[in-house]
Amino acid sequence: MNTYKLEKKTKVILNSTAIFIAIILMMWAQNSMSSYGLRILNLIAINAILAVSLNLINGITGIFSLGHIGFMAVGAYTASLLTLSVQQKQQVFFLEPLIWPFNSIQLDFFSATIIGGLVAAFFGLLIAVPALRLRDDYLAIATLGFSEIIRIFANYSVSLTNGALGLKGLPNYTNIWWSFSFLALTTWFIVKLTNSTYGKQLKAIRDDEIAARAMGINVKKLRVIAFVVGSFFAGIAGSLMAHLLTTIDPKMFMFVQPTSVNILVMIVLGGLGSTSGAIIGAIIITFLSEWLRFIEGDMNIFGHVFHGIPGMRMLIFSALMVILMIFYRKGIMGEKEITWDYLYNLIMKFKKKAPVEAKVGEE
């Protein structure tokens, strides 16, 4: 079958048009959508950042990490401690005063988020160097262990994280401009990375580590790079999430929390190894988890009031996870990506097919 390739010039035009349309749409959303709708859009962007970055680790490099939420926690806490005003900190930390230097500084949202990401990346590096010596499910368990340790420390070190009470009254900085810009940045960076030589080497490692090593690929270094990049963006997503919800506490970052499980469902649904798949998964799962809220609320059916059952959504998502794995392991995209070329080929295929089918009909 022929594959069609677009010219570079056409792609530039298409890209700029897409960005222009996206900006118009965002302006429209900002002005005329309800706050609930905006919140969902924000959540979609944040979840997509998480899914794309986890997909780099799990899907593209083949490191089965269960610790993503731990890095999100690190980013969320770091950024929140930096954006809270000094007065607010004194109010929040009434059990034990906050330690220096956090007790006397306040930064703007952008720097705080970037620093949050960097600290998460640093933790990622700390964890990656020892843990990536393991493989398969040992690695999964070790990363889960690390994220649990982070959470337990967040609960324990009261003078840094305010313990189980968490941080409250964070400034509500996250809006769709911030979240979608960061999503664009994340996607751009990770797509560039996966299409580079590094990315191809990462995929080689995933497919056959021993063969990759035999080809002279520095497996250890590349896996660490992928892990650290993934944790950086998880930290950024954590900061965005914290400033959207305006309150964080250690319980949010447990492995069994919907956030953690849903990210996994997103990348599995989208297709492990596909960045566009991760974004599609994030959109579907975020919508679904909002839409399914009606199950947990009260329902009135033919005059009967059925009381909502809390926990129903998690039940559906976990069942979805199992069903996907049994019947639909490839996910929506498999390992394919949606690119302009992909769309173009799709259109050409459709165009070519149509007359052929018509002919068959005539005969």
Add this chain to the structure above:
Amino acid sequence: MSIQNFLQYLMNGVSLGSLYALIAIGYTLVYGILRLINFAHGDIFMLGTYTAFYMITLLSIPWWISFPLAIIVTALIGFSVDKIAYKPLRNAPRVSALITAIGVSIFLESLGVVVFGGRPKAFSFRALHYPKELYKMVVIGGIRIQMLTFVIIIVTALLLLFLVWLIYRTKVGMAMRALSKDIPTTKLMGINADKIIGLTFALGSALAAAAGIMWAMKYPQIFPYMGIIPGLKAFIAAVFGGIGNVKGAMIGGFLLGMMEILIVGFFPQLAGLRDAFAFILLIVVLLVKPTGIMGEKIQVKV
């Protein structure tokens, strides 16, 4: 710390450790054969205690029938979990099986929340009419020990003896050991692998249910997420002992329980980090000796 205190802690450690050992064996049996971490094991532990609880409160079956009956029912649950969720994935990549196991785990937890309600329930002798004599204190040489501690240790010992007999002295056990070495060849020898694997799941679940009931008597509160922490810790115990190795799981369970209690005993100010110890231990073990203290060396195939 006096020697008395130390012995006191040691005794508590042994009773906690024996519960870990019982759960850890479930992980090890399944991992030994399928190379699958059955994440849902902790939740089967939870289902076991809830089954016992509802048999007594709803069906008013006396405790001495419901406890064994709950263990049998849980064994059936474990068997069906394997049939429904894991069996279709026998030839799938390991990551798919692992994701499924996580899915099943969260499914059972949420099912627990939906069906049983999220609020903790009291698993006390008053509510369930099991003998309150279990909570009596016995003083031996200045150490105060609950009767329950002895019961836990004795029941665990009996179950473990039974298990060792089953694995090393019966045909079923021989089939299990053969499967853990090489599934295709074992099938060629005319062994129904699916049946044995199902049986393994049932056996592991039964042990988890026994541990769950005793756990709930020790800490008399049950809730749908109760299986997570004991499950993870028992898994760590299994890795510690060398996952896939039954004796290793027993040793790992006892050691982990004793270490946990002793560390908290010696450094009470670190009690808040209690759950972190197990994870730190896990990571240290994985890094120093990934196959655990009793484990065999894994060969990477080229």
